[in-house]
Amino acid sequence: MAMNTPLGQVPDEPAHMARAESLLRVTILGVRKPVINPKTGERQVLTGFKVDAGLFAVSFPKSDWIENKPTITQKDYFAVRNDPPDHRLVFAHAPNTATYFPAAYIPGSIGLAIGLATQATPFACMVMGRIGMVIGFLILGCLALWMAAYGEGLILTVLLLPMTLFLAGSLSQDGVLVGVACLCAAAFTHDPEKKPGIRIFGLILLVIILMAKLPYVPLLGLAFVPLRRLTFIKRSLEAMLATAPVMIWALLIALFVVVPFGTAPYHPGPLYTGDPRTIFTTWDTKENFHILLADPARFITLPIELIQRWHTSLIDQTIGVLGSMALWLPDRYYAAWEFAIMASVFGFLFVPRSDTERKIVLMEGAYVALVLILSAWAVFIAAYIDWTDVGSPEIWGVQGRYFLVLMPFFVLVIPRLFKMNLPIIVPVLPAIVLGIYDLGYLPLKISTFFYVY
16 A cells, blocks of 8 residues: 555645654644735635655645546656655645644654655655554554454454555554554453553553544543442543543644634535625634534434435445545445454454453443444534534535544443354454455555556
């Protein structure tokens, strides 16, 4: 994936590259920059980072639209490969990645640093940055499989999903965050009274996830498990300690980083109660939040309507829609992966578990399931208030890959109901077979989609 996917053909990769490259100058917070819009003459505020001009230039996709798909011609390919270094610092507007705590970008930053130190071309630096992210992902995934007291089958399935591998082979933080989530879930499979050190490690990983992706903040509810009356005060203190850095980070980016996302001028949708002739040039968080408050039922109905309309598409996207949401795979392929996921989940019911596991009771499993549902709901609401036209009757911008981070935590939901000793590898065999198949299938699909015309 890192070598074969064209640069920029990963969702928001230029913005992710800017975040990773900015770490080389220890830029933790993005900065705001007032500018004058050359088309309208209006003053606006951008947010982002100063980055290497050569790297920023090659990070954008360069392709021709041939046979109804973005195609990399030989001319495009060699133009990017031969782009010369340009180490001037330019401002990169990145309003999405500027709000992310940058821990997950460290492996990519190391790769970029090695490329720059060896005076490699911008293309080679980008590839080395991607390889750095791959190495970080592999380390996290292996640690998760080694650490888990149970649930290795589902963790391995999540790590092998085509979308996970696609993101892991890019400068997007999402692939590394899936690895962090798998390791965090593995840490939570242990009994905190028997292994308190692993518990603290899991909480640190949880904080990293939430500071990188604030909409997942309901996951803080995991700090209260296991639900035991005798340890409730201790769990509550841990929850408060985990909450503090997340809230501090949220406050910092709200005060110094966040700016409205600019869009083409548009009139508001039918849910807007003001003057319909009003013209908006941003996705207005405040206005959309007021629309939800005007009819609180919309907090529930809008996500449900989205799921009803797009559930099949969201499932396919979670499994893998590659490129910039352009490369869809065959229906039978998605069906095979759906079967593999279900097999690994239901394998919990029959496989043996470690003596150090945290025993799951039905009540606790239901509580964790509720936490995960609330986290998914928060993603829908965040998409509406941040990424949707004011007054729209439906939510925009939700993609299936957003739920990959939540999937590993299902190991904390399902108790062992049957006293059987089914070998751990049996329920995960479908995912392993598909993973081996994907070694050839996925690179071939990427090559034929982007390079053959």
